[in-house]
Amino acid sequence: MKNIHVLFTMAFFVCLFICRVKLLDNGLARKPPMGWMSWGYYRCGVDCDENPGKCLDEYLILSVADTIYNEGYQEAGFEYIIIDDCWSEHERDSHGRLVADRSRFPHGMKYISDYIHAKGLKFGMYTNVADVTCMIYPGSKGYFGIDAMTFAEWGIDYLKVDGCFASESFLNTAYIKFGRYLNKTERPIVYSCSWPFYIQFIHHNKPNYAQISSHCNLWRNYLDIENSWQAVRNTIKFYQNNYPEISKYHGPGQWNDPDMLIFGTGVLTEGQSRLHLAVYAMLSAPLLLSCDMNKLTAYEKKLLLNMDLIAVGQDPLGVMARPYDLPHSITLWVKRHLPMKGDKYYSFSFALVNMETGEATVSFTPGDYGLESVDGYSVMDVFSGKFLDNVTLTNRITVTVPSQDVMMYTLYAL
Template sequence: MAGAIAANPLGNTPQMGFNTWNSFKANYDHDIIHDVASLMVSLGLKEAGYNYLLLDEGWSDMERTEEGSLQANRTSFPDGIKPLVNRVHGMGLKLGLYGDSGILTCGFRPGSWGYEERDAITLAEWGVDYWKYDNCGGFQAMTHTPQERFMTMQNALLRTGRDILYSVCEWGFQFPWHWGGNIGHSYRMSGDITASFTNETGCPCKTAYCLNTGYAGCSVTSILRKMREISVYQERSHWLDMDMLEVGVGNMTIYMQQTHFAFWAALKSPLIIGADPRELGGVSLEILKNRDIISLNQDPLGLPVHFIGSAGVEGFIQVWAGELEAGNVVMVFNEKSYPQDVSVSLKDLNLGIDHPVRARELWSGESWGKISSVETTLEAYQTLVFRLA
């Protein structure tokens, strides 16, 4: 059944939604989730395409039922999950839950190792739409490979007959871009993201091919650096997951937030908001709702941008480019904390462009007319995103 998910239209474009972890960790309840769902609608996030409300670690009880089934945290969700699912569905949203491929989850709640069939049936009976499957408890089942453990759950989900988006979360361990395309609709390619744009100290792996992937915190630019090596593995319905969005979290400048969002979108990562919707507003909210940037992520062609090393200056200017269903996209990123002049010829981008083409910069919305090169000054950490036609 390894190829069964590929035939399913679920996940044809990267998923979009909100996840509780960055804002609440495991400290949330029924009332908070209702508030979040209402805000996803009233803030225009649902209309922009963010339709999954994902309950990460913390929704489940510390023990299974006497019959061995998963159950909701009886204090935080006294009515259980099914009524919550029904309410979320009634608002036009979908609901996702979190589990683990080992004996325990990262928060020492019951994992699904040995309970895959039972847990998949429970999810389907509750009407759950999304299953984020972690690897923390995997350490207690390491006699079995990640491929085997995550495939076992995939097969269990498929046998329920319900469409459940399957998000594999094993932090790039054992290089899942070589095997994740047969298992999840998306799969994580790195350790957890932090709210740092650059200069993190907790991410031991600066490249994708590093054995010490772990779940240590990685900055936006660290994760982007890894994608330079592996964006070629991105494929429809099996998206490389760069982890949650930190837009609206921490102390990033406007240009940092724009750069973060633009690359997650153009590299076809799932767009999962991590900021607390109760505090989200202003520029950060507008960045997350930018339809031109979102359209790159949801483009029907499903192809990511790729790093064009020869077109930039290593350590100073990055240039990325790729195909869209109608036209191309070019991104020019200033890696430095000070303004820089840039000059990028479109002929050097492997797009087959040998004449001036119409260009529109998506953050400003301004037309640049017909151009054969990008000649401009970029502010600190700024990225210009051009749609070419």
């Protein structure tokens, strides 16, 4: 009997450990998600008669899927198509289930999911942990289990869960509970949380990133990005200033999320667009567009399909670049990544960022920032794809960075 009791106890703790691992690591989002999300550009686009150009409906979502599939974005890694707030009816059905708006999504969400999946793409949706969403549509409070199963039955691959109108104490339990219900569906669903944003900026407390990163695949840290250069600048400054705290919890399966890319909106210069995307890639941030895909400029599309740039952002190591302050308000972001030489020397990318007005010239020595290969490195300009020169660890590199722009180089060990 004693041996049986010991075996039972061991089995219990093994089961407990396995269940805990399943809860904390769903095996998803091993690289930062890439795709398109409706909110930044289309917002709560429900008035389709008065404003058809900003209509959030079935036609829009299917057309985005077609564009990503047909124009090379899928091959570059853009795969998630995510519907944000304002997609549902204002009332649940008689069984307590969420219902897609019948006029804007006449075929329902399973139809959209099947259409997206048929193209090899992935489908994402939105809910909120409180009684209502941020735009006063039905929230998931009291319905976590029903909603998780509904989303799973619709075949979603990604769920953004917002935190409007929720107390701090509720946020700190609700996100954990909702994640458990998502796991119970046994459908692989990337779990995107807004948890730390609400803790810090609504409840004015310090987020517990150790806890958050244990329960979410990615999480919003900062304010919603707006369609302006100033919003991009403020967002980047937040990640620069908070690097020591948030970088510790960032990596495969768990990502800091600086919100969407505002390409296709006409508010950024080419230099600002380069800077926006380059810093996000250096951060290993999710790359989620939010725009009318037909309004992307030829240059923006070229940037988004620059595979040397995308490779830095999608590197399997998932390192969040470290910022260093250089003279003249230049920030040097340094990121270690693959490939390696001889399983010993990593490659590195350097992004020299100038968010100020007026160009600036700075110098730096690569060996001061973690490089180790005594044989030196071959330097590639990430935006042109051209190899420029070979450098040693002690070479001094001088670069002039234009106003509100970035110079970005990848160094491969020789």
